[in-house]
Each structure stands twice: as structure tokens, then as C-alpha cells.
Amino acid sequence: MRKLLRTIFLVDLIQGLWVTFRNQHPKNIYTEQYPAQRPRIAERFRGAPRLNINPETGETLCIACDLCALACPENLIVVSSERNKQTRRKELTTFTYDTSRCMFCGLCEDACPVDALELTQDFELASYTREGAIWDRQMLEEGPKPTWYRY
Numbered sequence: 264m265r266k267l268l269r270t271i272f273l274v275d276l277i278q279g280l281w282v283t284f285r286n287q288h289p290k291n292i293y294t295e296q297y298p299a300q301r302p303r304i305a306e307r308f309r310g311a312p313r314l315n316i317n318p319e320t321g322e323t324l325c326i327a328c329d330l331c332a333l334a335c336p337e338n339l340i341v342v343s344s345e346r347n348k349q350t351r352r353k354e355l356t357t358f359t360y361d362t363s364r365c366m367f368c369g370l371c372e373d374a375c376p377v378d379a380l381e382l383t384q385d386f387e388l389a390s391y392t393r394e395g396a397i398w399d400r401q402m403l404e405e406g407p408k409p410t411w412y413r414y
């Protein structure tokens with residue numbers, strides 16, 4: 264009988280609508296107004312990769328050891344190097360990183376012995392082409408340059 268009365272008087276519907284109307288106050292609006300307002304990123308968020316350089320000399324910190332490439336379960340990092348005949352040291356020539364296949368697990372970052380490779384808090388990685396998702400050394404060193412919209 265109680266269930267029948269609830270159905271006749273649309274009690275469940277009214278309760279549902281009340282929940283909706285109760286949350287109409289502007290202080291309860293949850294939608295982020297991106298890109299006008301940029302979201303706050305969690306401290307431990309892992310986003311766009313960056314190949315760090317020495318800010319004083321402008322030289323890469325990467326020693327071309329290939330450990331990041333070996334640690335990556337997706338095999339998406341390719342490191343090339345050549346040996347400097349004078350210093351006998353390996354020097355980085357090219358570094359490619361396919362962001363389209365990356366799952367941002369951070370294993371490459373953890374494997375780097377010199378903190379050259381870092382997953383930053385930049386989250387805007389979209390590109391119009393598949394090729395655009397493959398970042399070369401220059402892109403990794405300079406980082407993405409997303410458009411900042413102002414209203």
C-alpha cells in the first residue's frame with residue numbers, strides 16, 4: 264500500500280528533483296571553466312615529458328645511458344648517441360619520445376640516474392596529427408607551448 268501511494272504521488276520523482284534543485288546555487292557549481300580557468304593539478308600528477316638541460320651551460324643533462332628506454336614497458340623511447348673521440352664520452356644525438364603510446368607510469372623517470380628525464384605537470388599534449396605526438400629532443404627540451412586563452 265505504501266509503495267502504491269509513493270508511486271501515485273510521485274514521491275521518488277519529487278525527491279530526485281529536490282536533490283537537483285538543492286544544488287543549483289552557484290557555490291555548488293563544479294564544472295571547471297577550462298580553458299578560461301586553468302585547473303589545479305595534483306602535486307604528484309605525471310604529464311608531459313621534459314629532457315632537462317643545465318640552465319647555466321644550456322647543455323643536456325642526459326648522458327645517453329639508454330636506461331629510460333630499457334625501463335619503458337612500451338618501448339617508446341629511442342636514444343641515439345655517438346662517442347666523442349676527444350673526451351671518450353658518449354654524447355646524445357637524438358632522443359624521441361612517442362607521447363601517444365605513453366601511459367605515464369614514470370618508470371623511465373625513475374630509471375634515469377641523472378634526473379635528466381622528468382614527467383612534468385603540463386597536461387596539454389593534444390596534437391592534430393599522429394606525428395605531432397612523437398616528440399624529438401628539441402620539443403622535449405623546450406616543452407609544449409599551449410595557447411593560454413584570456414576572456
Ligand code: SF4
Pocket residue numbers: 334335336337338339340364365366367368369370371372
Ligand atoms: S612514463 Fe612509462 S610508458 Fe611513458 S615513456 Fe616512461 S616508462 Fe614508458
Ligand code: SF4
Pocket residue numbers: 324325326327328329330331332342374375376377378379380
Ligand atoms: S636514463 Fe636519463 S640519462 Fe639515461 S638516456 Fe634516459 S634521459 Fe638520458
